[in-house]
Amino acid sequence: MWWKEKVPAELEEIFYPKSVAVVGASAETLGYISTILEGKLGDRLFLVNPKYQEFMGKKCYPSLLDIPHPVDYVIVGTPARVVPEVIRDCVKKGVKAVHIYSSGFSEAGEEGARLEREILELARGGRVRIIGPNGMGIYCPEAGLFFANGQPHESGPVGFVSQSGTFAIYSTAAGELAEARFSKVVSYGNAVDLDAPDFVRYLAEDQKTRLLLVYVEGTRRGRELFEALREAASRKPVLVLKGGMTPDGARAASSHTGSLAGSQQIWEAMFRQAGVIPVRSFEEMMDVVRAFLLCPPPRGKRVSMASVSGGVSVVETDACVEMGLQVPTFGEETIRRLKEILPAAGTSLKNPLDVWPAFVSGILPEVLRIALSDDNVDCMILEVQMGAYYRELVMTDEYLRGLAEKCREMQPEFRKPVVISNPPELDWEFAHRVRRIFKEYGLPVYESVRRAAKALHHLHRIFLKYGEEIFPFGRF
Template structure:
């Protein structure tokens, strides 16, 4: 497919240098960039300081020796237009304005100020914002979060809200959300969602694109960009302001025209884009699709340790548009050779709790369970359920710490069987964040880290695992139509 040349925004995500105007000892862009690989190419600008953080501080961007590619405004609103003129004079390529107080206020003063800003930059310098967090790109070192991980990933994020952008960045440490490029674009007086969408569609470092959008002025342009991107990789959208009240609030947040929820849903479906309803679903689906190809069908195998949970999870799957195919007679027969009949349920769902404990090399274990189920042609995804602490720790007692790595090895081997056969494999483990038992917290965290290291999505709730698989499959279904 031909690449859209209008989407070449490497200069936005990979500037040669950055200047922070409004730098101070505690200003967070300053600190975030000092902690990143952008540090050697960072200029600090504030006329109130001659030196900051051990380096020269400039009174104006015009005083910086040599060219400046990327400038961040963290300024009082009244100063933005003056400094924007200086950036144009300097020949800056990109301005990102964190500063707010423009059209999103709904006040004529802010609207007029935004119009003046547009007249200053139009055709001379590109702008992100105003009223936004800007760019986070671990590969180049651009960042707005001093606590962000510098680990490169494959999730592209486009967010009209700064807080949503922060949520994704913060989830890098807590949820293994690994981002390739992220942009928070706010009022979008220049660069807008379609520009970033087309760029990420052609970006080889981005495997899946997650979007939070409140509204846009040019619906046709957005539709074209959505179709372009969805033809190349999964695109997941959370639309804010789908209700009348939400639309009113969106207008006051980023000066967006929200439009009706029904209109947006129709447009997104026609574009081949998956729509979700909340930030958790957006995160969960992005994690799953960043680590696995979308399932080729809606057939799900449920491997669990509880008859009751198997019933509940089956209901969840059916309600989410998934199917739970019966296992073939040969698969049932092979499972019966080592899954005890008493206290288990041999089929789909498979309640194989007794096999979870098998760790000896000469006895069938969970890896064998996955091998058999992954060979079923009607199974396209596997949801594996585990409560490693409340279920397994009491059984092993003092030997749990010794046996824990062996248990996990067999589970990982089994999950790999599924992945190698083209199945989406996800884990649902009850990760109780409120437990005060340090041993429980330790082993839960170790299991979570092992899943993440091996590239298997892990969720702390049954519903999260089911919805992630269902959302991934919905992309497949849209592609087929």
């Protein structure tokens, strides 16, 4: 079967088309049109809609066959009932791949499922590959392909295979907030033709992708997906989020993309045997991305924490241990050095550090340096949170920038990750200020120690399996 023989080499042509047409140019497909026009494919973008002579200042053709140039890749945004005719035109035009953005197929009922079977038969008869239907398609900034307004035009080392269009959009938006960049993102929806195994195999071989993310609800090709994940995980870290793990979630997956979700036990066994890293939420996935891109790897699981509250430190110690980290005691030399600069009152010199006087006096960077120099410490979580009085007195922008700069310098100096915890506060303006400033200095910021600890735990797993060379820290 030819359609199973050419992947992933065939996908390289799909992700890097020489020309693109949008069939159904309208407000519904505006996100594709406006963003592609801004990129390198702008002059090779053709619009099709018999209702318009022009759209967004660009000529509209009555049909795909009226375009007087070759077309490699077609984005379809017409009603579902019209899609079979569009596929026929694609076959006649010699199009290589079609992304069907339209919904109303198997996720909508039997008539939609019949339409899916029809378009698949037409496409295979004409050697046309299909992405979708009911998905956002391809984001490949290097090629000039986008599917949402505001997506970055710069590439990065993260790839994402997503059955959900919303998660695909969120990934680039969350990446923008975390200063993360993606090599390629694909939202494949109902997967009538090209499915998760195809895209996973392609990105496993893609040298521009160092970290691979996968969101899947279900697949008709379970064995192939397992083999693709296993092969990918033998080359690079793979994080997998499985939707529909509960009975209610499985029902939701069926109505979302028409997927058969399968049992939780089967999927968990697959992930273990494939050697991938399962995550339980999209937030957890993006937390790992943030740390992977911005930090050196932790060579062990031993974390030092610094906070302004003894009680909070106790709870956060439990959180770190529950997330798979260890909270060791400091060595004697470390304690001696800390005693030299910290007052005895109001301070804990053990790990975790309760160091509110260090925040107030301005010696916190030196305290952190001493802790990081301890051979029993592999990584650091700094919680930046203070009461209103000290926040106004101490936490000025100048103070925060100075602290952020020192923390940034410590990462390459000690080759240990330093991450920030900034829990939600009543003062949202302050929390936003903290996150913005530390982000500017290239440090990952999390809303809780628990989330920070989980990200560090995953980072350590990646280091153990793939070594330091897989990490992009200092290379991008």
